[in-house]
Amino acid sequence: MAKLLKNREILLVLAIIALVFAIALRFPGFVAPANLARVYNDTSILIILALGQMAVILTRCIDLSMAANLALCGMVAAMINAAFPGVPIPLVILTVVALGAALGSINGLLVWKLDIPPIVVTLGTLTIFRGMIFLLTNGAWINAHQMSDAFKALPRAPLIGFPVLSWLSVVAIAAVYILMTRTPIGRAFFAVGGNPYAAVYTGIDVGRTRFFAYCLSGGLAGLAGYLWVSRYAVAYVDIAAGFELDIIAACVIGGISIAGGIGSVGGAVLGSLFLGVIKNALPVINISPFAQLAISGTVIIIAVAVNARTEKRKGRVILKKAEAV
Amino acid sequence: MAELNLSPRVIPDRLQSRGSRALKSWESLLLVVAVLIFAINSFASPYFLDPWNLSDATFNFTEKAMIAFAMALVIIAGEIDLSVASIIALSSTAMGLAVTMGADTPTLVVVGLGTGLLCGAVNGLLITGLGLPSIVVTIGTMSLFRGLSFIILGDQAYTGYPASFAYFGQGYVWWVFSFEFALFAVFAVIYSVLLHKTNFGRAVYAIGNNQTAALFSGVRVGRVKFILFLLTGLMAGIASICLTSRLGSTRPSIALGVELEVVTMVVLGGVSILGGSGTIPGVVLAAFIMGMVTFGFGLLNVPGIVMSIFIGVLLISVIALPILWARARRRVAH
Numbered sequence: 001m002a003k004l005l006k007n008r009e010i011l012l013v014l015a016i017i018a019l020v021f022a023i024a025l026r027f028p029g030f031v032a033p034a035n036l037a038r039v040y041n042d043t044s045i046l047i048i049l050a051l052g053q054m055a056v057i058l059t060r061c062i063d064l065s066m067a068a069n070l071a072l073c074g075m076v077a078a079m080i081n082a083a084f085p086g087v088p089i090p091l092v093i094l095t096v097v098a099l100g101a102a103l104g105s106i107n108g109l110l111v112w113k114l115d116i117p118p119i120v121v122t123l124g125t126l127t128i129f130r131g132m133i134f135l136l137t138n139g140a141w142i143n144a145h146q147m148s149d150a151f152k153a154l155p156r157a158p159l160i161g162f163p164v165l166s167w168l169s170v171v172a173i174a175a176v177y178i179l180m181t182r183t184p185i186g187r188a189f190f191a192v193g194g195n196p197y198a199a200v201y202t203g204i205d206v207g208r209t210r211f212f213a214y215c216l217s218g219g220l221a222g223l224a225g226y227l228w229v230s231r232y233a234v235a236y237v238d239i240a241a242g243f244e245l246d247i248i249a250a251c252v253i254g255g256i257s258i259a260g261g262i263g264s265v266g267g268a269v270l271g272s273l274f275l276g277v278i279k280n281a282l283p284v285i286n287i288s289p290f291a292q293l294a295i296s297g298t299v300i301i302i303a304v305a306v307n308a309r310t311e312k313r314k315g316r317v318i319l320k321k322a323e324a325v
Numbered sequence: 326m327a328e329l330n331l332s333p334r335v336i337p338d339r340l341q342s343r344g345s346r347a348l349k350s351w352e353s354l355l356l357v358v359a360v361l362i363f364a365i366n367s368f369a370s371p372y373f374l375d376p377w378n379l380s381d382a383t384f385n386f387t388e389k390a391m392i393a394f395a396m397a398l399v400i401i402a403g404e405i406d407l408s409v410a411s412i413i414a415l416s417s418t419a420m421g422l423a424v425t426m427g428a429d430t431p432t433l434v435v436v437g438l439g440t441g442l443l444c445g446a447v448n449g450l451l452i453t454g455l456g457l458p459s460i461v462v463t464i465g466t467m468s469l470f471r472g473l474s475f476i477i478l479g480d481q482a483y484t485g486y487p488a489s490f491a492y493f494g495q496g497y498v499w500w501v502f503s504f505e506f507a508l509f510a511v512f513a514v515i516y517s518v519l520l521h522k523t524n525f526g527r528a529v530y531a532i533g534n535n536q537t538a539a540l541f542s543g544v545r546v547g548r549v550k551f552i553l554f555l556l557t558g559l560m561a562g563i564a565s566i567c568l569t570s571r572l573g574s575t576r577p578s579i580a581l582g583v584e585l586e587v588v589t590m591v592v593l594g595g596v597s598i599l600g601g602s603g604t605i606p607g608v609v610l611a612a613f614i615m616g617m618v619t620f621g622f623g624l625l626n627v628p629g630i631v632m633s634i635f636i637g638v639l640l641i642s643v644i645a646l647p648i649l650w651a652r653a654r655r656r657v658a659h
Binding site for chain 1: 405451455456457458460461462464465466467468469470471472473475476479480577582585588592598599628630631633634636637638640641644645648649
C-alpha cells in the first residue's frame with residue numbers, strides 16, 4: 001500500500017478523483033458521465049500537445065514554440081480550406097502535421113547542429129512563427145463562414161458514442177505510448193535525458209534524438225492546430241496565445257522532470273486532465289475565468305516543488321551540506 | 326540548464342595583448358554595428374537625425390534596458406528570470422489599485438517598487454530556498470503574477486494617475502534628455518561598477534562558471550542568487566513605474582512579451598546564455614542597437630509584429646553566428 005501511494009500516477013488519479021468529488025458535492029451534475037466525457041473532449045487538444053512536450057522535456061530540452069506552431073498550422077489549414085474547399089480534410093490534416101513537423105525540425109536542427117540552448121531557440125521561433133501568421137494574413141481573421149462544413153464538422157462527428165476529437169487523442173496517446181516504450185527512439189529519449197554522456201557511450205546520437213523529439217512535438221502541434229481551428233471555427237494571429245504555459249504545466253504536474261529523463265505517457269495525460277478538470281470546474285463553482293492564469297501558475301510552482309522533493313530522495317546526495325546552502 | 330559539451334577545452338599558450346583583445350571583442354563589434362545602423366537610419370529616413378526624434382527613440386529601450394542590466398547579472402550567474410514582464414504588470418496593477426484608494430505620487434512609487442521587490446523575493450525564495458530550477462519557477466510566476474493582475478483588473482483598466490506621476494515617463498531632465506534616459510544612464514554606471522568592480526560582481530561570475538567551486542571558495546551562492554532575483558524584481562518595479570507613467574494607464578496585458586526582448590538584449594550584449602561571461606557595456610550597446618532598429622522600422626511604417634520576427638531572428642542568429650564562426654575558424658586551422 002505504501003509503495004502504491006508513492007507511485008506518482010496513482011497519486012494523480014486520486015487527486016483528480018478527489019477534485020471531481022469535491023466539485024460534485026456542490027454540483028452533482030458535474031460527475032454525470034456525459035459531462036465527464038465533455039471534460040475529456042475539452043482536454044483532448046491539451047493532451048495531444050502535452051505528449052509532444054513530454055518527449056522534448058525528456059531529452060532535457062523545452063519547446064516554448066508549440067502554441068505558436070499550433071497557431072501557424074491552424075491558420076494554414078484554415079487558409080487551404082478557405083481557398084480550396086474541395087481538398088479532402090484528411091489531406092489537409094496530413095499537410096499541417098507535416099508542416100508542424102517541419103517547423104519543429106527547425107527547432108531541432110538549431111539545437112542539434114548549432115548547440116544553441118533550447119529555451120533560446122524556442123523563445124525565438126515562438127515570435128517568428130506568430131509573426132509569420134501575420135505576414136501570411138496581414139492580420140486578417142478566417143471566420144466560420146469561410147470554412148467548409150466538412151472542415152468544421154470532423155472533430156465534432158460522433159463515432160461509437162464519442163466525438164472524433166476524443167478518439168484522436170486516444171489514438172495519439174496509444175501511438176506515443178508504443179513509441180516511448182517499444183521502440184529504440186522512444187527509449188533513446190529517456191537515455192539522453194537521464195544521462196547524455198552515458199547515452200553517447202551506448203551509441204545514441206544525443207543531438208539526433210533531440211531533433212526527433214522536436215519533430216514529434218511539432219507534428220503533434222500541427223495536428224492540434226487543425227483541431228483547434230476547426231473546433232472553435234476561427235483562425236487569427238493570437239489563437240492559443242500563452243497556451244505553451246498550460247502545456248508545460250500539464251507536463252510538470254504529470255511528474256515529468258524538467259531536468260530530463262523522468263516521465264511517462266500516463267503522467268502527461270493525467271497532468272493534462274488535472275488542468276482540464278480545474279478549467280471546466282471554474283465556471284461551475286462561480287470563479288471568474290480571469291483567475292485561470294493565476295491558478296495554472298500556482299499549480300506549476302507547487303508541482304515543480306513536489307517533483308523536486310521526490311527526485312531528490314531518489315538521487316544519491318553527495319555533499320549534503322553543500323546542496324543545502 | 327545542463328548543457329553537454331564534449332569538445333576538449335583549449336587553453337591558449339600565448340595570451341593576446343590587451344589592445345588586440347579589445348579590438349576583437351564582442352563589444353567593439355557591437356559598436357561597429359551600432360554606428361552602421363545609425364548611418365543606415367539617417368540615410369533611410371530624413372526624420373531620423375533630429376535631436377527630439379532621437380530622444381523619442383530612447384523610450385524604445387530605456388525601460389527594457391533597466392531590467393536587462395539586472396537580467397544580465399542573473400544570466401551570468403547561470404539562472405534566468407522569465408517573469409519580468411508579469412512583474413511589470415502586477416506592479417502597475419498595484420499602483421492602479423493604490424490610485425483608486427487616493428494614493429499620492431510618492432506612495433505610488435513606494436507601491437511600485439515594493440511590489441517589484443516582493444515578486445523578486447518570491448522568485449528568489451522558490452529558487453534558492455527550495456532549490457528549484459529558475460526556468461520553471463519563473464514560467465510559473467510569469468503566469469501567477471500576470472494572473473493576479475487579471476484577477477484584480479479583469480477586463481477593466483486603471484487610469485486617473487495624478488499629474489505629478491507623469492514626470493517619470495514623460496518628464497525631461499535637461500533639453501532632450503528624458504528622466505527615463507537619465508535613469509538608464511545612472512543604472513548603467515551602477516551596474517557596471519557592481520558587476521566589474523566589486524566582490525559581489527566577482528561572485529556572480531564565479532557562480533556562473535562553476536557553482537560548486539564557488540561554494541567551496543566561500544561564496545554564499547544562495548544569498549547572491551537571492552539578491553540577484555531581488556534586484557531583477559526591483560528593476561522590473563522601476564520599469565513598471567516608468568511605463569505606467571508614460572502610458573498613463575494600466576491594463577493586465579501591459580508589457581506582454583517584454584521578457585523576450587529583455588533576454589534578447591542581454592544575449593545580444595554578449596552575455597553567454599550558459600552563464601559565466603558578459604559585460605554591462607555590451608548590454609548598453611545592445612540596448613542602443615535594438616532601440617535604434619525598432620525606431621528606424623517605426624519611421625518606415627513596419628508593423629510591430631514584424632519587428633518581433635526580427636527580434637526572434639536576431640536572438641537566434643546572435644547566438645548562432647559566433648558558434649558558426651568558431652567552427653569555420655577551427656576548420657581553417659586544421
